[in-house]
Amino acid sequence: MNRPSASPSPGSGEIRLVNLTKTFGVTTAVDKIDLTIPHGSYCCLLGPSGCGKTTILRMIAGHETPTAGEIYIGSEMVVGKSPIARGTALMFQSYALFPHLTVLDNVAFSLKARKVGKDERRRQAEEMLRRVHLHALKDRMPAQLSGGQQQRVALARSLITNPRVLLLDEPLSALDEFLRLRMRSELKSLQSELGITFVHVTHTQPEAIALADMVVVMDQGRIDQAGSANVIFNRPKTPYVARFMGGQNVLTGTVVRTADGVLRLKGANGAQFEIPTNQAAPPQGFVVSFTVRRDHINLRKNLDNRAAAPNEVRGVVEATEYQGSYIKVFIDVGGGVFVANVSDRDFSADPVERGDAVVASWSAADTNILTSVDEGGAGEPYSDAAPATTIEGLEKG
Amino acid sequence: MAGSTTSYGPRPWTFYALATLFTLFVIFLYGPMIAVLILAFQGPSGSLDFPLRHPSLMWFAEVFHPHRVGDVVGAFERSFPLALIVAALTVLISVSAGFAFRRRFVGSTLIFYTAVASLIVPGLVLSIGILVTFRYLGLPAAWYSSALGAHLSWTLPFGLLIMFAVLGRLSPSYEEAAYDLGASKWQAVRWVVIPIVFPGMIAVALFGFTLSYDEFPRSWLTVGSKNTLPLEIWTMTTNVTSPELYALGAMTTFVSFLAIGIALSSIAIIQRTRSGRK
Amino acid sequence: MRSGPALQSPWSVYLQIAPLSLVLLFFFVFPVALVILVSFFHYQMLVGMVPRFTSKNYVDLLSNPTTWALYLSTVKFTLIVLAITFVLGFWIAYFLVFHVRNLLVAIGLFLVCTVPFWTSNIIRMISWRPVLGKEGLINSGLIKVGLISHPLNWLLFSDFSVVVAYVHLFTLFMIVPIFNSMARIDKSLLEAAIDAGATRWGVVWDIVLPLSKTGIALGALFVVTLTMGDFFVVTVISGGLSGSATSEIYNDLQFLNYPRAAANAVILLIVVLMIAAAIFRLVDVRKELVR
Numbered sequence: 001m002n003r004p005s006a007s008p009s010p011g012s013g014e015i016r017l018v019n020l021t022k023t024f025g026v027t028t029a030v031d032k033i034d035l036t037i038p039h040g041s042y043c044c045l046l047g048p049s050g051c052g053k054t055t056i057l058r059m060i061a062g063h064e065t066p067t068a069g070e071i072y073i074g075s076e077m078v079v080g081k082s083p084i085a086r087g088t089a090l091m092f093q094s095y096a097l098f099p100h101l102t103v104l105d106n107v108a109f110s111l112k113a114r115k116v117g118k119d120e121r122r123r124q125a126e127e128m129l130r131r132v133h134l135h136a137l138k139d140r141m142p143a144q145l146s147g148g149q150q151q152r153v154a155l156a157r158s159l160i161t162n163p164r165v166l167l168l169d170e171p172l173s174a175l176d177e178f179l180r181l182r183m184r185s186e187l188k189s190l191q192s193e194l195g196i197t198f199v200h201v202t203h204t205q206p207e208a209i210a211l212a213d214m215v216v217v218m219d220q221g222r223i224d225q226a227g228s229a230n231v232i233f234n235r236p237k238t239p240y241v242a243r244f245m246g247g248q249n250v251l252t253g254t255v256v257r258t259a260d261g262v263l264r265l266k267g268a269n270g271a272q273f274e275i276p277t278n279q280a281a282p283p284q285g286f287v288v289s290f291t292v293r294r295d296h297i298n299l300r301k302n303l304d305n306r307a308a309a310p311n312e313v314r315g316v317v318e319a320t321e322y323q324g325s326y327i328k329v330f331i332d333v334g335g336g337v338f339v340a341n342v343s344d345r346d347f348s349a350d351p352v353e354r355g356d357a358v359v360a361s362w363s364a365a366d367t368n369i370l371t372s373v374d375e376g377g378a379g380e381p382y383s384d385a386a387p388a389t390t391i392e393g394l395e396k397g
Numbered sequence: 398m399a400g401s402t403t404s405y406g407p408r409p410w411t412f413y414a415l416a417t418l419f420t421l422f423v424i425f426l427y428g429p430m431i432a433v434l435i436l437a438f439q440g441p442s443g444s445l446d447f448p449l450r451h452p453s454l455m456w457f458a459e460v461f462h463p464h465r466v467g468d469v470v471g472a473f474e475r476s477f478p479l480a481l482i483v484a485a486l487t488v489l490i491s492v493s494a495g496f497a498f499r500r501r502f503v504g505s506t507l508i509f510y511t512a513v514a515s516l517i518v519p520g521l522v523l524s525i526g527i528l529v530t531f532r533y534l535g536l537p538a539a540w541y542s543s544a545l546g547a548h549l550s551w552t553l554p555f556g557l558l559i560m561f562a563v564l565g566r567l568s569p570s571y572e573e574a575a576y577d578l579g580a581s582k583w584q585a586v587r588w589v590v591i592p593i594v595f596p597g598m599i600a601v602a603l604f605g606f607t608l609s610y611d612e613f614p615r616s617w618l619t620v621g622s623k624n625t626l627p628l629e630i631w632t633m634t635t636n637v638t639s640p641e642l643y644a645l646g647a648m649t650t651f652v653s654f655l656a657i658g659i660a661l662s663s664i665a666i667i668q669r670t671r672s673g674r675k
Numbered sequence: 676m677r678s679g680p681a682l683q684s685p686w687s688v689y690l691q692i693a694p695l696s697l698v699l700l701f702f703f704v705f706p707v708a709l710v711i712l713v714s715f716f717h718y719q720m721l722v723g724m725v726p727r728f729t730s731k732n733y734v735d736l737l738s739n740p741t742t743w744a745l746y747l748s749t750v751k752f753t754l755i756v757l758a759i760t761f762v763l764g765f766w767i768a769y770f771l772v773f774h775v776r777n778l779l780v781a782i783g784l785f786l787v788c789t790v791p792f793w794t795s796n797i798i799r800m801i802s803w804r805p806v807l808g809k810e811g812l813i814n815s816g817l818i819k820v821g822l823i824s825h826p827l828n829w830l831l832f833s834d835f836s837v838v839v840a841y842v843h844l845f846t847l848f849m850i851v852p853i854f855n856s857m858a859r860i861d862k863s864l865l866e867a868a869i870d871a872g873a874t875r876w877g878v879v880w881d882i883v884l885p886l887s888k889t890g891i892a893l894g895a896l897f898v899v900t901l902t903m904g905d906f907f908v909v910t911v912i913s914g915g916l917s918g919s920a921t922s923e924i925y926n927d928l929q930f931l932n933y934p935r936a937a938a939n940a941v942i943l944l945i946v947v948l949m950i951a952a953a954i955f956r957l958v959d960v961r962k963e964l965v966r
Contacts, residue, residue: 063573084579096570099671100592110578112588144673161578408774411875415770419784422767425843426791429802432812436805446810490694497691508696515703517896517951519904521921522940526706529713529933546702553698607793613907618928630797634911646798653794661786 012074013087013164013197014039015060020069022055029055031221032069037214042191042198044208047218047244053201054169060199061090061167073165084110089158090167093174095150097142103153104129104138110161128156148179159194166191168200172207184210205245209233217241239289239374248291249338250374251313255286262364263288267313269334274310275367289374296366297340299329300350302357312361313338317352331358430650437647439640456644469645472629477652479540479625480610483548487556487605488598490549492591495560516554520614523550528618538619547615552608556601563597596664603660607653707944714938732938742923742939746946749919752834752909753902756841760898761891763842764849768890769883772857773865785854792847800840800908807831807839832913840912845901849894856890857883892954899950903943 015037022030030052037043045053058064060071062083071078078086097106104125105112111121129135132152142150151171158166171187172180188211191198202208208215209229216226217240225232225241236242239250253265253273258281265273265288275290282288302314315333327347331338340360352358440451460469498505515523524547531543538544571593575585591598613627620628626649633642717727736742767788775781791799806812807830814826829835860883868878906921920943927936 061577063577082579083577088577090573090577092570092574094568094570096568096574098571098574098589098593100595109575109580109588113575113578113580113584141671141673143671157574157578409875412774415766415774418763419767419770422763422846423787426788429806429843430791430794430799432805433798433802446805446808490698493691494695497688497695500688502688502692504692504696508692508699511699511703512695515699517900517947518703518707519900519921519940519943519947521904521906521924522710522944523703523706525924525928525933525937525940526708526710527702529709529937530701530706533709546698549698550702553695557695603793611793611795611797613796614904627795627797630795630801631907634797634801642801646795646802650794650798654790657790657793 012039014072014074015165015197015199016070016072017056017060018070018072020056020059020071021067022052022059022064023067028221030059030066033221033223035216035223035226037197037199040195040197041213042188042200042211043214043216044212045199045201045216045218046203046205046208048203050220051218052221053216053218057090057167057169057199057201060165061088062086063090084113084161087162087164088167089161089163089165091151091154091158091169091171093169093171095142095154097145097150097153097157099142101142102138103134103140103142103145106142106153107157107160109157124160125156128160129153132156147175148183151175151183155190163196165197165199166194168198170201170203172202172204180207187211209245217244219244234293235368236291237371239370239372242291242370247294247341249294249297250289250291250370252287252289252374255282255284255288257284258282263369264310269314270308271313272308272310273367274364275369276364277369279369287373289370289372291368291370292362292366294328294339294341295326295343296362297342298361299340299342299346299352300359300361301352302359309361311364311367312359314357314359317354317356317358319354320352329358331360333360433643433646434650436640437643439643456640457648459639459641460645460648468624469626469629469633472624472626473649475540475623476610476626479544479548480606482541483545483552483609484602484605486545486549487552488601490553491556491560491601492594492598494553494557495564496586498557498561499564512554512557515550520551523547524615524618527615531619540620540623543619544616544625547619548609548612551612551615552605555604555608559597559601559604560594563594567594596667599660599663599667603656606656610653610656710937710940710944713934714941716934716937718932718934732935733942735935736939736942742920745923746920746942749903749921750946752837752841752919753899755838756845756902757895757898759838759842760846760849761895763846764853764894765887765891767846768850768853768857768887769879771854772860773883785850788850789847796844797907799844800911803836803840803843803912804831807836834913836912837909840908841902841905844908845898848897848901849891852890852893852897853887854890856887860886896951896954900947903947 015035017033017035020030020033020035021028033052033056045056047053055064059066060073062078062081066079073086073088076086083090098109101109104122107128108121108125111124116124126135126138129138132155134149134152134156137145137149137153142153145153168187172183175183184207187198187200200208200211209232212229214226215229215232217224217232219240225237232241233245233247236245236248242248242250251267251273253267253271256264256266256272258264258277261276261278263275263277263281265275267273273290308314313331313333315331315338318330318332320330321328323341324344326341326343329340329342329347329352331340338360435449436446437456438452438454439449439456440453441455442450494508498509527543527547527550528538531538536542567590571589572585575589576582580588611627612625613631616625616628624632630642630645630649633645714732715728715730717725717729717731719725771781771785775784804811808814809826809828809831811831813830814823817823818826864882864886865878868882869875873881904921906919906925909919910922910925920939924936924939924943927933927939
């Protein structure tokens with residue numbers, strides 16, 4: 001892969017944030033963050049607006065100065081260094097293409113700043129444009145380009161500086177659905193091709209798990225959980241992460257006892273939960289929250305009023321929502337709403353409708369214990385516009 | 398419907414009423430100027446009123462002859478360069494101050510309100526004040542000191558307000574992108590900020606030029622012994638009773654229109670280039 | 676809120692603001708201060724100003740019924756001009772913002788209105804003569820049509836002509852700020868009002884007018900300042916028949932009585948500032964200008 005000859009970037013693109021804090025007046029935007037992003041990985045900072053993810057990105061980029069803490073790129077501490085000296089490049093949400101320059105001059109800008117001669121920098125810029133397949137547009141003005149084209153120009157402009165870390169601030173938010181999916185795969189292949197570290201800020205959960213080697217879920221200036229997409233999705237640690245990633249039901253119960261590696265909980269309305277665990281047994285009366293994926297729920301009509309078995313809840317169907325390959329069934333379990341994602345085949349075999357009494361069950365292996373207790377209305381649902389997924393009645397039983 | 402943007406139905410009667418009002422207003426605005434323009438070509442009858450008899454250019458020629466009550470050419474030769482200098486200085490000072498106001502600093506509110514106050518204070522008061530200031534300092538009132546300063550006190554608030562509007566709309570992302578790509582602060586200003594706000598700067602220059610060129614009350618006492626063009630015209634209005642005054646008016650208006658035309662077409666050209674239509 | 680590029684030194688700001696501050700200081704603050712100072716000086720015939728503190732100038736002026744009469748006349752003109760320019764300015768701005776559909780056309784028409792602003796005030800003023808004069812266009816036209824038999828001589832060199840000239844010169848100062856304010860009104864507000872059953876007039880009265888308040892205030896401020904501070908329009912166009920506060924100042928200046936002229940100027944300034952303060956109370960001007 002031919003990179004245009006610019007000054008070589010000093011090796012490693014590993015990013016280490018140590019005790020990083022940023023306050024604006026009385027507001028703390030970023031609160032003592034510790035994070036290590038491996039060299040050459042694709043990392044997504046995920047969270048709602050105001051969680052601090054963009055502030056962290058801008059601090060790594062050098063456009064914002066931390067109030068406290070350190071940032072290491074490679075092994076250098078970079079706080080206080082200019083953006084270009086850090087070997088980072090930031091792609092702005094609005095692309096920030098210079099409106100008075102042609103595409104070619106936009107891309108050549110960093111070379112002009114480095115006092116490269118006119119012919120040489122134009123040559124290098126053209127080469128870069130060829131790589132992003134935009135060479136035909138080199139003499140156009142940014143106002144004449146479509147959103148996707150502008151983004152590629154912005155990419156070319158950033159990459160020509162040969163950064164070791166590429167920072168992207170919600171790059172796909174301004175694009176329509178179809179374009180977004182296409183650009184997503186382009187970004188992913190670009191990253192593997194270049195082999196540099198990408199840090200991508202987004203509030204869209206499916207985007208993050210599609211792209212990232214490492215997902216960092218943030219809330220109010222703190223990291224709730226960082227890990228691979230698989231771990232974050234299947235084994236969320238907190239109710240907030242569970243809700244933000246979506247696709248989970250959060251349930252709560254009180255410890256009855258632990259025996260033979262099985263934790264027994266008592267929930268509301270006589271529900272019993274048995275969760276396999278190899279950790280130390282919490283004391284009796286202790287409140288525990290856990291998650292079960294919505295698509296791991298078996299749903300059947302409650303026709304015979306059998307006695308309750310462990311790992312099931314009973315309720316009445318409130319609503320059903322068609323989602324193509326599956327149907328979302330909202331069930332009122334007497335204190336909150338519980339959702340089962342039933343595949344369309346299973347649903348057509350045994351359809352339910354509003355008002356039906358149902359039993360929702362799952363296997364013990366499909367449960368995931370959370371490290372903090374769900375406080376009910378404390379967190380807002382973030383994913384797929386579901387109503388509050390807490391079962392509020394299931395508290396200290 | 399008033400305010401409707403999506404449903405383009407038939408126009409209500411109020412549209413026609415207001416359109417008529419607008420047309421009448423434009424006639425009201427331009428009518429007298431056009432009358433003067435026509436009468437400037439008045440013939441030897443020298444009548445200051447209609448009708449136009451024997452159109453000729455004789456009164457235009459009269460303007461160029463210096464006579465006891467007015468030296469128009471001389472005044473023009475002084476007013477024009479002064480206006481150019483005022484325009485240039487207004488741009489430099491307004492742009493510089495506009496940049497300063499992007500951040501909070503001690504005294505920003507005070508300076509802002511002082512600039513606005515400078516607009517509100519009647520020109521006559523300021524004229525007296527500047528004359529007295531110079532007397533007090535033992536300096537004579539002169540073109541490139543007191544008159545220049547008086548003009549600047551009028552043009553700078555306008556320039557400042559325009560720069561506020563322009564810089565306020567400028568997204569900070571452009572400069573950040575420039576820094577990100579390795580530009581120094583000065584390179585970012587020279588290669589990114591100034592080109593983007595350049596149309597605004599043209600507008601400031603236009604204001605600076607025309608406000609100075611046409612300025613009257615503040616110039617009155619501050620020019621010293623030689624007059625600006627407006628002051629010269631003022632003396633002539635009380636003394637000259639021929640269409641020479643109209644010819645003069647036509648020519649000076651022409652200069653103004655030229656300045657406006659150059660400024661507006663420059664801005665239009667820049668916008669066109671940036672949107673890509675060559 | 677962004678903290679800005681970490682590359683700017685704090686001193687550069689002061690350097691950038693210095694030229695403006697210096698000009699304002701020398702050519703505005705000092706002069707105004709000196710005018711106030713001089714207004715307390717003593718005036719001696721044939722000698723000029725004598726720096727001996729006296730309040731005689733103010734006493735002279737304020738006890739002189741002519742002064743009051745002139746100020747009253749000026750205020751009268753100002754209020755009439757204000758009313759007319761407001762009505763004109765409001766409806767023209769309204770037309771441009773809400774009735775003209777094409778934005779480019781609206782801007783073009785707006786420019787058409789503003790271009791005369793950039794030409795000489797004096798020329799615009801004297802150009803009324805061939806229109807309003809005894810043998811002017813209007814009189815000739817009216818005689819030809821047969822509406823009158825003798826030319827109207829109150830068209831020119833009268834209070835009427837003064838008002839006409841002021842409206843001609845200053846309406847633009849109303850149009851621009853009101854246009855600005857109106858252009859910022861979210862059009863969907865008007866649609867919502869119509870949906871809710873408001874009449875078109877109700878929309879203007881209840882929505883457009885209050886939301887244009889700031890622009891109206893700014894325009895009013897400009898018109899008042901310019902009208903009260905003017906002296907050449909009123910002297911030339913009225914042929915010396917109408918007086919204004921400024922004509923008194925003018926006379927004193929002819930006789931080099933700077934102290935009394937200064938005192939009169941201070942009184943004028945105070946009146947204007949009082950009006951400005953009243954207007955500033957109604958709106959937050961800084962927010963409007965800087966937004």
